[in-house]
């Protein structure tokens with residue numbers, strides 16, 4: 615799905631070659647500060663390399679329009695973003711932004727699907743203001759707060775909360791969720807978008823071992839059952855060894 619050649623970015627990344635297979639769960643492991651988030655951001659064009667090539671689905675990344683790319687390949691940011699409103703509103707925000715919601719998209723020109731959670735100040739490297747359009751504070755983008763969606767969507771939301779062991783009701787206030795609950799809510803938001811591929815930056819960092827296992831097995835099942843392609847950054851070697859089809863280590867990727 616991705617092929618990278620001679621990628622360089624500042625002093626942070628220097629990767630001679632990297633290949634990520636489609637329909638597989640690839641885990642990227644590496645110590646803190648090794649450039650994992652920076653690499654994911656290269657994959658969805660939030661950052662551009664100083665030199666080198668990144669090819670996604672047979673086409674060089676520079677020829678992908680950013681919006682189309684992020685619709686095809688949404689990214690779960692390392693720090694989850696929760697909008698004011700209910701859990702339901704928050705889960706549905708991904709659909710609205712990707713333009714695939716059943717009640718219209720609410721998407722305006724320049725809105726970037728999948729990426730809204732990523733444009734958090736201080737969330738990661740290299741995001742200057744204006745790189746990604748900012749969601750209006752205090753507003754779930756494109757959502758109709760408090761409105762209950764049709765039955766299939768509502769059933770799917772409940773199913774996702776259950777699979778992710780988020781023991782809350784869709785109508786509960788999302789603002790009061792704990793860090794780990796927020797993380798799972800943002801995984802549900804991403805999964806509901808139902809794209810063929812996605813990038814996830816530490817989706818289980820704030821979770822205890824059992825909950826982490828549940829989330830990771832759920833992600834693995836999306837790959838096995840539905841043929842999705844997931845690229846997951848994780849700190850957990852245990853997780854990678856249990857769930858991944860392929861493990862990439864930042865240390866091994868780097869030019870020695």
Ligand SMILES: Nc1ncnc2c1ncn2[C@@H]1O[C@H](COP(=O)(O)OP(=O)(O)OP(=O)(O)O)[C@@H](O)[C@H]1O
Nearest residue numbers: 626644645646647648649650651652653738739740
């Ligand atoms: N805009 C920037 N300018 C200079 N250095 C940066 C910039 N952004 C990130 N860095 C540095 O690049 C390195 C890699 O950052 P990155 O966020 O990709 O690491 P990471 O592997 O995701 O770490 P963690 O596991 O802690 O999330 C860090 O040393 C960081 O301080």
Ligand SMILES: [Mg+2]
Nearest residue numbers: 650651652692
């Ligand atoms: Mg990181």
